[in-house]
Amino acid sequence: MPKAKAGDSVKVHYTGKLKDGTVFDSSEGREPLAFQVGAGQMIKGFDAAVDGMEVGDTKTAEIPAAEAYGEARQDLIFDVPKSNLPEDLKPEVGQQLAMSQPNGQQVPVTVKEVEEDKVIIDANHQLAGKDLIFDIQLVEIG
Missing domain, CATH: 2.40.10.330 (Thrombin, subunit H)
Incomplete structure (x- = not known):
C-alpha cells in the first residue's frame, strides 16, 4: 500500500487539541482537509506527521510550538x-x-x-507558544 510522501495530494480528518484536552479545531462533520504534503501549506509538525502514513492509518501527533505556530513573540x-x-x-x-x-x-x-x-x-497567532496534539486519519492519497 502506498505511503504519503512529499508532493502527494492527500485528504485527512483531524482533531486538534491543546495539552489540557481543549479542542481548537476539527474536521468532524466536514469534508476532510486536503493539502499537498511538504508544500508548506500546513504547519511543519502536521506535515511531518502525515508523511509516511497509509490510507486508513490513524495517529496522534504531539507537535511542539516550534513546529506549529512558533513561540509567542x-x-x-x-x-x-x-x-x-x-x-x-x-x-x-x-x-x-x-x-x-x-x-x-x-x-x-x-x-x-x-x-x-x-x-x-x-498580533501573535492565537496558538503561538502552545504545544499541539492532533489526532489524524489519512483518508486519501490522490
Whole structure:
C-alpha cells in the first residue's frame, strides 16, 4: 500500500487539541482537509506527521510550538492609542480585530488589555507558544 510522501495530494480528518484536552479545531462533520504534503501549506509538525502514513492509518501527533505556530513573540504585542481606533469601536479583552498593514494586508489581532487611553494588541497567532496534539486519519492519497 502506498505511503504519503512529499508532493502527494492527500485528504485527512483531524482533531486538534491543546495539552489540557481543549479542542481548537476539527474536521468532524466536514469534508476532510486536503493539502499537498511538504508544500508548506500546513504547519511543519502536521506535515511531518502525515508523511509516511497509509490510507486508513490513524495517529496522534504531539507537535511542539516550534513546529506549529512558533513561540509567542513580545515584539508582536504593542500599544495602540484609542485615538487611532474607529470611534464606534468599544474594545474588550479577548476581542478579535483586523489590523491593516502598510501593504493593505489584513492581520488578525487580539485585544489583550484595555486602558484609559490605549489598547494593548497581540498580533501573535492565537496558538503561538502552545504545544499541539492532533489526532489524524489519512483518508486519501490522490
